[in-house]
Amino acid sequence: MEALDVLLNRVSLARLQAPAPSAEQREILFRAALRAPDHGYMRPWRFLCVEGEGRERLGELFASALLNKNPEAAPEAQAKARAMPLRAPLLVVVIARVQANPKVPEIEQLLSAGCAAHGILLAAHAQGLGAIWRTGEMAHDRFVADGLGLEANEQIVGFLYLGSVEGERRSPPELKTADFVSNW
Numbered sequence: 745m746e747a748l749d750v751l752l753n754r755v756s757l758a759r760l761q762a763p764a765p766s767a768e769q770r771e772i773l774f775r776a777a778l779r780a781p782d783h784g785y786m787r788p789w790r791f792l793c794v795e796g797e798g799r800e801r802l803g804e805l806f807a808s809a810l811l812n813k814n815p816e817a818a819p820e821a822q823a824k825a826r827a828m829p830l831r832a833p834l835l836v837v838v839i840a841r842v843q844a845n846p847k848v849p850e851i852e853q854l855l856s857a858g859c860a861a862h863g864i865l866l867a868a869h870a871q872g873l874g875a876i877w878r879t880g881e882m883a884h885d886r887f888v889a890d891g892l893g894l895e896a897n898e899q900i901v902g903f904l905y906l907g908s909v910e911g912e913r914r915s916p917p918e919l920k921t922a923d924f925v926s927n928w
């Protein structure tokens with residue numbers, strides 16, 4: 745697929761099914777992530793793959809996080825949290841690792857991790873895979889971060905849901921560049 749075609753037509757797809765990306769496809773996904781712009785070559789990111797039975801364990805962690813925050817959480821809410829990771833055969837947790845650096849403030853390291861996530865989405869699209877970047881409360885919950893083994897200086901930038909496309913690949917929305925670009 746042409747590079748510009750990928751850049752101009754990537755869309756998020758929420759309806760994902762097995763099979764999960766193959767080992768070869770994953771290698772491309774992560775090589776794309778590692779090409780994120782990176783001030784100071786700090787490599788301020790790492791990635792966790794969650795699949796198979798790991799998705800059920802992540803669902804349990806989400807439900808526990810919900811109960812930790814709200815012990816009165818309704819059983820329906822708990823069931824919803826538990827089912828969230830089952831929406832795709834593979835989840836990639838994109839983690840920003842922020843390190844003190846006089847020239848590279850935290851925001852730049854977080855942006856770099858965001859670019860890494862975008863690289864994965866683009867490489868997924870280029871390989872005919874489906875993907876969507878999700879966060880929600882669980883991405884910002886320290887209970888979840890601890891359960892995933894994150895260090896104090898690490899934070900979740902997103903859960904990338906990846907799989908094979910179920911149904912039609914939708915078209916991107918038509919935005920006008922003139923609405924966002926002006927001369928100064």
Ligand SMILES: Cc1cc2nc3c(=O)[nH]c(=O)nc-3n(C[C@H](O)[C@H](O)[C@H](O)COP(=O)(O)O)c2cc1C
Pocket residue numbers: 754755756757876877878879880901902
């Ligand atoms: C940081 C971040 C967090 C997001 N979190 C969610 C989310 O939790 N749930 C969701 O449905 N979409 C979420 N989105 C939006 C989707 O990933 C997607 O970008 C959006 O649906 C627009 O679709 P498109 O990428 O095809 O234009 C998030 C996007 C970003 C950048």
